[in-house]
Amino acid sequence: MDQAYMGMEDVSGSNVKLRRLVETSEDNSIDDEVSQTVQCETTGLGLPGSEFVKKSYCRAAVILLGLLCLFLLIGLIIVFFLFSQGKSPGEMDTVLLHRLYNNVTCERNQLLTSYNNLKTEKDQLLTSYNNLTTEREQLLTSYNNLKTEKDQLLTSYNNLTTEREQLLTSYNNLKTEKDQLLTSYNNLTTEREQLLTSYNNLKTEKDQLLTSYNNLTTEREQLLTSYNNLKTEKDQLLTSYNNLTTEREQLLTSYNNRKTEKDQLLTSYNNLTTEREQLLTSYNNLKTEKNQLLTSYNNLTTEREQLLTSYNNLKTEKDQLLTSYNNLTTEREQLLTSYNNLKTEKDQLLTSYNNLTTEREQLLTSYNNLKTEKDQLLTSYNNLKTEREQLLTSYNNLKTEKNQLLTSYNNKVKERDQLQTRFEDMTKNRDNLQRKLQDCRENWVAFSNSLYLVSSVRKSWEESRQDCLQKGADLMIIKSREQQNFANQFKKSLWIGLTDSETDGTWKWVDGTRMTTSYWKSGEPNGGRIENCGEIRFYNSENSWNDAPCSIEKFWICEKRVSP
Template sequence: MEQEHEMSLLKKNDYVAPCKDSGQAHQDTKQTPAAPRVDVYRLIAITVGLMCALQAALNISLGSALYVRVNNKTLTQEVNELMASFGLSSGCACGLTNRLEEGGNWKTAVHELKAQNQNLTKENDELKRKLTVLISEYHVMTAARDELKRLNLETKDVNKNLTQEKNDLKIQLKDLVLQHISLTEERDGLQTINSDIGANNKNLTDEREELEKKMKDFELQLNSLTEENNKLKMNNSRTEARVKNLTEEKDKLNRTLNDVEDKYKNTTVEKSELQRKLNDFVSLHNSLTVQRDDLKRKVADLEMKSKVLMEERDALQTMLNTSTSQKTALSTERDSLKRTNSAIEEKSKRLTSEKEDLSRRLNSCTSQKTALTAERDSLKRTNTDTQEKLTRLQSEFTKQRAELHSNTLQLIGLRREKDELQTKLTVFAAQEISLTKVKDELNQTITVMEAKSKSLTAERDEMMGSLKTCTSQKTALSTERDSLKRTNSAIEEKSKRLTSEKEDLSRRLNSCTSQKTALTAERDSLKRTNTDTQEKLTRLQSEFTKQRAELHSNTLQLIGLRREKDELQTKLTVFERYSKQSWTYFSGSFYYISTTKKSWRDSQYDCWGKGADLVIIDNKEENAFVRKFQKKLWIGLSDRLREGSWIWQDGTPLRTSFWYPGEPNNFRGTEEDCAETKYYDYENSWNDVECTNANFWMCEKKTGV
C-alpha cells in the first residue's frame, strides 16, 4: 500500500508540471488574434498535448525506475539518452513555441509538426514497448529485492534468536554453576549433620551405659534395703514378744499394787490426790520431753531424708532435662534433615526438567541448523540467478551477500558457542549425577542414623522408665524401712519404760509401808506448800499480765519511735542533698533560684533537667515566700495554648492569682503569654511578659517531706 501511494504521488507530480507548461503554451497561442490559424493552433495544441503525454510517460518511467533503485545509473542514462535524442525537456512546450515563433512560417511549422508527430508516434510506441519491458524488469527486480530483504530479515531473526539462545545458555550455565556450588554446600552440610548425628549417637550410647550402671547400683541398693527390711521385721517380731511378756508382768504388778492400794485407800486419799496432780505434772513434763526429743529426732531424720531426696530429685531432674534437650535436639535435626531432603529432591527434579529443556533446545537448534543450511544453499542459487539476470543490482546484491556472509559467520560463532555451552552442560550433568549419588548415600546414612537415634531414644526412655520404677520402689522401701525403724524404736522405748515402771512399782511396793507413817506430816506440809504456791501463782500471774501489757505498750511506742526516726532520717537525707545543691525548703517543697537569665521555655527545660517544674504558686504564703527573694522571676504560668486561658505547667487552671493591677494586658499589642513576679514589693506582684525575654527563674520540686 505504501509503494502504491508513493507511485501515485510521483505520477501526480510528474503530470502537474507538463500540464502547467501546456496551459501556458495554450495561453500564449490564444494571444495570436488571427482566426484562420485556429486549426493550426489546434494542431499545435494536440501536438503539444501528445508531447506532454509522452513527457508524462517518460517521467512515469523515470520515477518508477528511480523508485525501484535510486542508484540505477544504467536506466537513468538510457532515459537521458532518449530525452537527448528527442531534444525534450520539462519545458518542451515552451521550447517548441519559441522555435515556431523563430521560424515565422506556419506551413514549415505545420510540416515539421506533422513529421515530428509521426516520429513522436513511432517513438511513443517504442517508448511504450520499452516502458512495458522496464515495468516487467521492475517487477522482477522488485520481487528479487523483496526476496533478498525477506532472506536478510530471516537471517537477522535467526541471528537474533541464536544470540538470545546463547545468552539463555550463558544464564543457564551461571545457574548451573550456582546450583553446583549450592549442592556442594548442601553436601558439606549433610556431612556435618552426619558427623553431628554420629557424635550424638556416641553420647546416647554413653548415656545408655551410664544408665545401665545406675540401674545396677539401684538394684544392689534395692536388694540391701530388702534384706534390711527383713531383718527389721524379725527384730520387730522379737521386740513385740518381749513387749507382750513385759505387759503381762506389768498387769500382774498392777493388780498386786491395786490390792495394796485398796488396803491403804482410806488413809491416803488426800495424799494420793496431791501426788496424782504432782505425778500428772511430772508425767506431762516427761511425756512432753520425750515427745520433744522424738520430734527433734523425727525432724532431723526428715531433714536428712528430705536432703537426700532433694539431691536425688535434682539428679533425676538434671537427667530429665538433659534427656528432654537431647530429644528436642534430635527432633530439630530430624525436621532439618527432612527439609533438606525435600529441598534436594526439588532441586533434582528442577535440574532434570532443565536438562530435558536443554535437550529440546539442542534438537531445535539442530533442526534450525539444517533449515539454515538449506536456506543458505537456496540463497546462493537465488543469488546466482539474480546476479545473471540483474547486473544493475550487482552492488546491492554484493552488499546483501556480504551481510549474509557476516550473518553466516555470526551463526557459525553462535553454533560454536552453543557447542561449548552444550559441552559444559554435559559436564555439569555428570557432576549433577555424582552429586545426586553423594546425596543418596548421605540420605541413606542419615536414615540409618535416624533409625539408630530412634532405637537409642527408645532404649533411653525404657531405661528412664526402669529408673523411675526403681526410684519409686526405693522410695517405698526407704519409707517402709524408716517406719519399721520408728516402730522398733518406739517398741524398744516402750519396753524400757515398762521395765522401769515395773522396777518403780516394785520399789514403791516395798517403800509403801515405810511411807505410810510420813504421809500425814507430808500431807499437812503439802497443803501449806500448795496454799503458798497458789498465792504466789496468783501474784505472779497478775504481775505477768501487767508486765506483758507494759511490754506491749513499750513495743508499740518503740515501733512508732523507729518509724518517726526513719521519717526524720529520710527528711534529713533529702534536706542535706538539696541543701548542698542550693535548694531552699518551704512548706513541703524545695525551691531553686537561678543565677543566670534565660527565656521562659529554656527556664522550664532547666527545671525539667533538675527533676522539677517552674514554681506553681497555690496560696498567699507561697506567694510571700517567692516575693521575699526580691527578684524578677519566671513562674510556671502561661496562656500560650489559648489566649486568655492561664494554666500552670502541670495542666491545672489558674484559681488563685496575684496579678498587679491592670495585668495581664498584652502591653502595646505584644504577645505577652508568660508570667513573672515583677512587683515583688507588693502582694499582687505578677506581670505578663513576652516568653522570649531573659529572666531569672525559680524551680519547685514537691517532696512531701
C-alpha cells in the first residue's frame, strides 16, 4: 500500500491513489476469493456432496468481498468530505491514510474473526458431512437392492407407454377436439414421468420402512403366539389340578363323614362295654354272695331254704343277666362287623388318596417343568423385546431424519398432487374418448347424453338386461317424448327397462325409480301377473308400449350414460 502512494502529491494524484487503492484491494479480494475457492475444492476431496461445502465457503467469500467494498466506499466518502472542507492535499492524504489504515486494520481483524468462525463451522460441517456420507452409503445399498423392482416397474411403464402410443395412433384419426386433447396429453405425459419418478422414490422409502415394520410385527406375533400357547397349556393344567383338588376335597369330606360315624359307633360301643363291665362286676359280687350263702346253707338248714329261695330268685336274675349279656354280645359282634367294614372303606379311601397324591405330585412336577420352560421363554421374549425396542429406537431416529428430509419435499409433493389431479382428469377424458371410440365401433348410436345399441339377436328380458350390464349399460329408460320417438324409429319390437315383477301393477324402471310418464298402447297393460315386463311393440304410433311375459325372446335396446 505504501508503494501505491509514492510520488502522488496533488488532488488528481490523490484520486489516482484512491483508484489504485481500490484496484489493489479488488485484486487482493479476488486473490482471496480464488484461494477460498481452491480451499473449498481441496476440502471437498472429490467426494459426493462436497459441492455443498464448496458453495458455503464461496458464499462466505462473496460476503466478505461485499463487506470490503462497503468499507472502501465509506473511505471514498470520507475523502470527498475532507476535500469539500478545504483540507490541503498533503493533510488530506495523511488523514486519508490513517483512516484507511485503521479501517483496513479493523476490517482485517473482523475478517480474521469471521475466518476462524467459518473454520469452526467448516469442521462441524465436515463432521456432519461424514455422518451423512455414511447414511447415504447405507441408503445407496438399499437403493441398489430395490433397483431390480424399479426396472420391473419401468418395464410395466414401457408396456403402458406402448399402449399409450397405440391409443395416440387411434386418436390421430379423430377431429380437432381430439388433436387439442392429445397436445395437452403429451405435455402432461412429461409431467407425469417426473411425478412417477418422485412417486417411485417415495414408494421405495415407504417399502423399506414397511419391511422393517413387518419384520418386527412378525417376530412380535410369533412371540405372542408362543406365549398364548404356554398360557393355554398352563390354564388347562390348572383346570385339571382344580378338578383333582375338588374331587380330593369331596373324598375327604366323605371320609370325614364316615370317620365321624365310626367315632360315634365307637363311642356307643365303649358305652356298652362299660355297662357290660359293670354288669360283670355285679355278677361277680352276686357270685361271691352266693358262695357265702351256700356255706351258710351247709351250716344252717333253715337258712338253706331261705337261701334256696333267694338262690332261685338270684338264678332267675342271673338268667336275665345272661340274656342281656348275650344280647350285648350280639350287638358287639354287629359293631365289630361295622367297624371292619368301615376299616375296609378307610383303607380303600387311603389307597385312593395315595393314588391321587401320587398323581398330584406328578402333575406338580410337570407343572414345575412347564413353569421353568415358560420362564426361559419369557427370558428369551424379554431379550427379543429389548432388541425390538432398540431397533424401534433406531427406526424412530431414522424416521425423524426422514421426516426432516421429507419436510422440504412436501411442497413439491403438493405440486405433484395438483399435477396428478390434472393428469387424472385428462385420463378420464381419454377413457371417455376411448369408450366413445369403442362404442362407435360397436354401432352404438348417440342421442342426447347417452349411447344406444339395438341387439341383433333375441333373448328374454332378464338375459337382455344381463347383456346390457356386461357392456357397462342397462335396458333403456324412457322419461321424455323425445326418447320415446327415438326408440320408435328403430321399427322393432324391443325390450325396455320397465317391469312390475316386484309388486304387480307398480311399474318401475331398472334404476329403481317409479314410472311417471308412460306411452302405453290403449288398453295396456292388461297382462296382470303373467305379463310383467315392458316392451316397444306398436312402434308406428307414439303410444307403443305393451306388457308381455318376461320369458319371451325379443330384441332389446341398451342405454349407456355418457357425461356431457
